[in-house]
Amino acid sequence: MxxxxxxxxxxxxxxxxxxxxxxxxxxxxxxxxxxxxxxxxxxxxxxxxxxxxxxxxxxxxxxxxxxxxxxxxxxxxxxxxxxxxxxxxxxxxxxxxxxxxxxxxxxxxxxxxxxxxxxxxxxxxxxxxxxxxxxxxxxxxxxxxxxxxxxxxxxxxxxxxxxxxxxxxxxxxxxxxxxxxxxxxxxxxxxxxxxxxxxxxxxxxxxxxxxxxxxxxxxxxxxxxxxxxxxxxxxxxxxxxxxxxxxxxLRTLPVRMAEHQRNALAVARFLADHPQVAAVHHPSLAKGAAADWAARQLHGHSGLLSLALHHPSYSRIANFIDALELMRIGVSWGGYESLALSPMRPDGSGQPLIRLAIGLEHIDDIIDDLERGFAALDR
Ligand SMILES: Cc1ncc(COP(=O)(O)O)c(C=O)c1O
The missing domain is CATH 3.40.640.10 (Type I PLP-dependent aspartate aminotransferase-like (Major domain))
Structure with a gap:
């Protein structure tokens, strides 16, 4: 920065x-x-x-x-x-x-x-x-x-x-x-x-x-x-x-962004290693040409990322999101609070992704919440 x-x-x-x-x-x-x-x-x-x-x-x-x-x-x-x-x-x-x-x-x-x-x-x-x-x-x-x-x-x-x-x-x-x-x-x-x-x-x-x-x-x-x-x-x-x-x-933007980055990098790594996760979309994990662009253009990483599950379906995605206790369900992002949503609709239309806005809560609480989501996938 x-x-x-x-x-x-x-x-x-x-x-x-x-x-x-x-x-x-x-x-x-x-x-x-x-x-x-x-x-x-x-x-x-x-x-x-x-x-x-x-x-x-x-x-x-x-x-x-x-x-x-x-x-x-x-x-x-x-x-x-x-x-x-x-x-x-x-x-x-x-x-x-x-x-x-x-x-x-x-x-x-x-x-x-x-x-x-x-x-x-x-x-x-x-x-x-x-x-x-x-x-x-x-x-x-x-x-x-x-x-x-x-x-x-x-x-x-x-x-x-x-x-x-x-x-x-x-x-x-x-x-x-x-x-x-x-x-x-x-x-x-x-x-x-x-x-x-x-x-x-x-x-x-x-x-x-x-x-x-x-x-x-x-x-x-x-x-x-x-x-x-x-x-x-x-x-x-x-x-x-x-x-x-x-x-x-704006007065606190530099300190907030540093913390969003710290939390998001930890979440991205956690998700990338998770057996239920097929893909994590966050520029810190970019590969090939995109990794070169990220290195040249980005001086840091914010807290918005998305993930794809192995065997995605609306009900599994809903089970995951509904089991979250810390993260609220809502549009927009960039606030102090963590949020989750999916663009997938009950009729199966929309992309089968889970989008997470990683907020400023303690990283252990965020990871515990995600564990709750994974535990509920096939409930
Ligand atoms: C990437 C991006 N650009 C623009 C907008 C529009 O901004 P606003 O909601 O302030 O009109 C949004 C809102 O979600 C957004 O996510």
Whole structure:
């Protein structure tokens, strides 16, 4: 973990002298900002990207979060949104037009795929490939955007960010990565040539399962485009209150990520050695080219992983998950608490995987819980 990141999470950009020395940044719970005369109002309106006018555009509490996230990703600028999907939809609607094609790499977060399906009515098409498929075979003259998840959030697949961005740049195609799994502490895609990073702040960055938010980080020009079209017009603005909760999450992100990593590595090893387990999906166990990409791109491992059982069936998966006492059953991930779910449905559809979000509990308690799950498999 880069020591500079600890400073960014805790102190950077906090102008405490402007706030009576308050150690916690104030929550600017205001919708509007007023002006002493019409000329200063008119001048502010001409620079609405920089000036505080209306909190659907810019708000000081939200801006502090945006400055920190841009710095953590080593980007020029950031725009925060009311959710990860708010960030993703604003990006897609801002950058794409009728006739454009999007190529997705690795399994993309489900609602993003649904959104792209929906965009067919505006003349935007998409398809997807795995990170180890030949990229150039799938690019079309009308491909405008490559949308990557690496690591992805169900099978934790990886992709070669430098190779992809080099090909995309030559062809004038923009690249976007969902970096939610790794957080900016463990992966900085912009430094590997990727154009835009999107985050669900509802996961590790918020960190306590009590807030929903999203962000996009890129160069200032791209963020300006997103601000004007995707943010101001679609309107998924992050509230100052939510920004303040996410700022509080950021302060402990480095220590939480170190602990998520410690617990997840222990769980991944435990599962990999378990006789009931056919496969464990976690980048720490990647092999071949994916292991090289992980070594080059990842500076750490977060706590989201999945496993496949030998002889999987809905009832065995349900027996396992229902026997867990510590881990709760629920969507999302990245909070302090361990969670389990499966995308498999009772009719046998969906992938027969168990996804675990490894939290911050004591590792012995987590392993004991998993033992309970395995003991219940054939109940
Ligand atoms: C990988 C990934 N990206 C994006 C999102 C969307 O974020 P949000 O729920 O904050 O809209 C999620 C949410 O689960 C996710 O898992």
């Amino acid at each position: 880069d020591p500079q990141d600890r400073h960014i999470c805790s102190h950077a950009f906090e102008q405490r002298q402007d706030h009576h020395g308050a150690v916690a940044p104030p929550v600017y719970q205001t919708s509007i900002f007023t002006f002493p005369d019409l000329e200063s109002f008119s001048r502010a309106q001409l620079a609405e990207r920089e000036r505080f006018i209306y909190s659907r555009g810019l708000n000081p509490t939200v801006k502090l979060l945006e400055d920190k996230l841009a710095a953590l990703e080593r980007g020029q600028a950031c725009k925060a949104f009311a959710s990860g999907m708010g960030a993703i939809s604003a990006t897609l609607f801002s950058l794409l037009k009728h006739g454009d094609h999007v190529l997705r790499i690795n399994q993309t977060y489900g609602p993003s795929v649904e959104l792209l399906d929906h965009m067919a009515r505006y003349g935007v098409s998409h398809d997807g490939i795995a990170g180890d498929q030949q990229l150039t075979d799938h690019l079309r003259p009308e491909t405008r955007l490559i949308y990557i998840e690496s690591p992805s959030s169900l099978r934790m697949e990886l992709a070669d960010l430098e190779a992809i961005s080099a090909i995309a740049r030559k062809r004038g195609i923009l690249t976007l990565i969902d970096n939610t799994w790794a957080t900016p502490l463990f992966q900085k895609p912009l430094t590997h040539g990727i154009d835009m990073v999107v985050h669900s702040l509802s996961k590790y960055i918020g960190g306590h399962s009590d807030v929903v938010g999203g962000a996009v980080i890129a160069d200032a020009k791209l963020i300006d485009r997103l601000f004007t079209n995707g943010h101001q017009l679609l309107g998924a603005a992050l509230s100052p209150h939510s920004a303040s909760l996410i700022l509080r999450g």
